[in-house]
Amino acid sequence: MNAAHLMMNDKDAEGKIVEEMGSGLGCDWAELNKECLIDIFTRLSLENRWIGPMLVCKPWMDACDDPSLNSVFDLETWFQSNRRSNIWYSYDFEQKVDSFLRCVVDRSQGGLKEIRVRHCSDLSVSYAAERCPNLEVIWIKSCLSVTDASIAKIAENCPKLRELDISNSIEISQKALKMVEKSCKNVKILMEPPHNVRLSQEEANNYGLSVRSITSRDLLEHIRQMNIN
Numbered sequence: 001m002n003a004a005h006l007m008m009n010d011k012d013a014e015g016k017i018v019e020e021m022g023s024g025l026g027c028d029w030a031e032l033n034k035e036c037l038i039d040i041f042t043r044l045s046l047e048n049r050w051i052g053p054m055l056v057c058k059p060w061m062d063a064c065d066d067p068s069l070n071s072v073f074d075l076e077t078w079f080q081s082n083r084r085s086n087i088w089y090s091y092d093f094e095q096k097v098d099s100f101l102r103c104v105v106d107r108s109q110g111g112l113k114e115i116r117v118r119h120c121s122d123l124s125v126s127y128a129a130e131r132c133p134n135l136e137v138i139w140i141k142s143c144l145s146v147t148d149a150s151i152a153k154i155a156e157n158c159p160k161l162r163e164l165d166i167s168n169s170i171e172i173s174q175k176a177l178k179m180v181e182k183s184c185k186n187v188k189i190l191m192e193p194p195h196n197v198r199l200s201q202e203e204a205n206n207y208g209l210s211v212r213s214i215t216s217r218d219l220l221e222h223i224r225q226m227n228i229n
Helices: 002-009 015-022 034-041 046-051 058-064 076-081 091-108 122-131 148-157 174-183 201-207 216-228
Strands: 072-074 114-118 137-141 163-165 188-190
Touching: 046 072, 072 091, 076 114, 091 114, 091 122, 122 137, 122 148, 148 174, 174 188
Parallel strands: 072 114, 114 137, 137 163, 163 188
Antiparallel strands: none
16 A cells, blocks of 8 residues: 555656556456455465455455465454554453454354453353364463453363463463363463463462562473473
């Protein structure tokens, strides 16, 4: 879009190109059939679809609603590319992420297979688990409001799960993870703790570790061994 604006403003050097571009501006892109639109939109990221085509016109929005374009909900790249902010840990931001995930669940019509998100809550994770039984990948990193309640829903409803990443989601217990391992036979649980690990005596006992000697490296190594075994 920015490149197009630059070309349109450069009348002296690119006059001919601008004229040729202008001749096509009368085309009604809304009249493209839905199959063509879906094929085009599959080349866009989730974020680009939501800030671009969905705002153009109703036919484009209807195409973006197609379940085939909503089988993956991935915000991990966005979180990685944006500087960490305190607002991420606010209740308002959490609500927005929850709303976004629930909307994609509805658009997928139960066909959502992959979730990669941060800073959501039990509300949206349970909502997804109850309505999308074919979920295979769930990354819920740094979700301080995700607890055993939604992990139990995952264990109950998502037998095809093969990857669960709960890194830095500190309200999830070992007991809940055991439920997932029992119900989802092919699951691999990923869990990298924060740099400053603080465990209670009970939590340390669950990992078979001593509170006095616990370090991030000790815990990570222990978890890796659990995954291998």
